[in-house]
Amino acid sequence: MAFSRIGPSDSRSATELAHYRARLHAWLDVNHEELAPRYPPPGTLDDHIAQMQRVKSILFDAGWMQFGWPERSGGRGGPPMLRTELGAALAARDLTDPGLFSLIEVLAPTLIEFARPELAGEVVPRLLSGAELWCQGFSEPHSGSDLASLRCRAVPNGDARTASTWVINGQKVWTSLAQYSDRCVLLTRTGLADSRHRGITAFFVDMKTPGISVRPLEMINGEREFAEVFFDNVVVPADRMLGQLNGGWSVAMSILPYERSSCFWQRIAYLYRRLQRLVDVAPQDDRTAEVVGDAFLKLHALRARSRATQHRLAETGTLGAETSIDKLLVATTEQATYDAVRRLLTGMVEMDDSVAGEVWRSEYLYSRAATIYGGTAEVQRNIIARRLLGLGSDE
Numbered sequence: 235m236a237f238s239r240i241g242p243s244d245s246r247s248a249t250e251l252a253h254y255r256a257r258l259h260a261w262l263d264v265n266h267e268e269l270a271p272r273y274p275p276p277g278t279l280d281d282h283i284a285q286m287q288r289v290k291s292i293l294f295d296a297g298w299m300q301f302g303w304p305e306r307s308g309g310r311g312g313p314p315m316l317r318t319e320l321g322a323a324l325a326a327r328d329l330t331d332p333g334l335f336s337l338i339e340v341l342a343p344t345l346i347e348f349a350r351p352e353l354a355g356e357v358v359p360r361l362l363s364g365a366e367l368w369c370q371g372f373s374e375p376h377s378g379s380d381l382a383s384l385r386c387r388a389v390p391n392g393d394a395r396t397a398s399t400w401v402i403n404g405q406k407v408w409t410s411l412a413q414y415s416d417r418c419v420l421l422t423r424t425g426l427a428d429s430r431h432r433g434i435t436a437f438f439v440d441m442k443t444p445g446i447s448v449r450p451l452e453m454i455n456g457e458r459e460f461a462e463v464f465f466d467n468v469v470v471p472a473d474r475m476l477g478q479l480n481g482g483w484s485v486a487m488s489i490l491p492y493e494r495s496s497c498f499w500q501r502i503a504y505l506y507r508r509l510q511r512l513v514d515v516a517p518q519d520d521r522t523a524e525v526v527g528d529a530f531l532k533l534h535a536l537r538a539r540s541r542a543t544q545h546r547l548a549e550t551g552t553l554g555a556e557t558s559i560d561k562l563l564v565a566t567t568e569q570a571t572y573d574a575v576r577r578l579l580t581g582m583v584e585m586d587d588s589v590a591g592e593v594w595r596s597e598y599l600y601s602r603a604a605t606i607y608g609g610t611a612e613v614q615r616n617i618i619a620r621r622l623l624g625l626g627s628d629e
């Protein structure tokens with residue numbers, strides 16, 4: 235099937251955004267059959283990943299995946315809101331898993347900011363087109379919330395300033411999609427053990443490099459979505475360093491605000507759909523009205539906050555500690571939505587073996603992780619208290 239190509243449009247005005255949205259939905263309507271999942275629901279993680287990469291490839295060929303990304307990295311320009319609109323449209327139509335799709339939003343902006351321009355120009359289009367997947371190697375068995383204590387070590391072959399290669403040894407854990415990934419944005423210790431955030435360097439590592447082994451871990455919902463990753467004398471070219479030597483903390487700090495905010499726009503679109511589904515199948519009574527009404531208000535507040543964040547990103551080009559508010563809101567709203575499901579569909583989450591029951595159960599269980607991944611709710615509250623409200627330091 236031939237896809238109609240869309241013309242260039244990088245306007246920042248609301249009218250043009252509405253125009254973009256209308257054209258996008260018209261195109262999705264026309265190509266719905268081609269884009270629709272090919273597996274029986276609910277599908278496995280393998281199915282969801284294959285579907286996402288297939289959809290990305292079709293969208294890339296038609297020119298949609300490139301909107302909102304800078305031209306120097308293979309994009310077509312325009313504000314980042316264009317890409318979150320795309321993610322939301324896909325989530326609203328059940329064409330891709332919103333959590334998986336949003337990973338683009340977490341890692342690509344950082345590659346564009348910190349990688350050599352030639353490297354970003356080569357690999358970002360591969361991520362957008364579904365030719366590759368990337369993962370984020372931050373957490374370690376003893377370094378999660380206290381990320382600055384990480385120990386996975388990179389040592390230069392020779393002098394640190396002139397070495398052509400680095401050798402990496404250590405372990406990461408909870409690395410989402412590591413077993414499917416072609417590359418990893420990896421944080422390593424390059425300074426002294428107690429140098430904390432001043433002695434960390436980021437690398438963009440090919441996952442097929444000899445010495446890397448991946449051991450998938452099963453989550454509470456039965457999916458093997460994340461993994462342990464082991465590095466045993468892994469040789470990485472020096473030109474794969476992201477940012478400055480010992481400047482990896484800046485790389486991490488640039489990723490986290492995206493991971494805590496702009497990537498959630500499609501998640502929000504999906505939560506609206508699930509709440510609507512709950513309304514469709516729950517008893518039509520006052521209790522449903524009250525429970526759903528409460529979840530809806532939370533969701534609406536989250537959407538308003540997220541919309542404001544999108545506009546701030548478009549205007550200033552950066553995000554910071556204030557995104558901890560978005561992360562806290564998305565985590566508590568997601569859990570409130572699935573708590574509503576559990577309260578209103580009696581026994582469904584616990585015992586129902588139908589496809590619908592399986593999906594509600596899996597999503598309910600996954601929602602428990604929302605207050606952990608991307609930084610726990612307690613850590614977000616600390617950031618809000620310390621850095622936004624000025625209530626003292628952690629030191």
Ligand SMILES: Cc1cc2nc3c(=O)[nH]c(=O)nc-3n(C[C@H](O)[C@H](O)[C@H](O)COP(=O)(O)OP(=O)(O)OC[C@H]3O[C@@H](n4cnc5c(N)ncnc54)[C@H](O)[C@@H]3O)c2cc1C
Pocket residue numbers: 369370371372373374375376377378379380407408409410411460603606607608609610611612613616
């Ligand atoms: C589904 C999922 C996907 C993930 N994907 C990735 C990934 O792709 N890449 C990656 O690098 N990591 C990933 N993670 C890991 C995640 O970032 C960490 O789990 C998280 O940062 C918490 O670290 P931890 O598990 O070591 O818990 P810990 O840091 O040991 O925390 C344990 C408990 O102590 C609390 N706590 C810790 N410090 C403080 C403090 N200062 N004040 C108050 N309370 C505190 C925490 O809130 C938590 O309740 C993922 C996690 C999940 C659940």
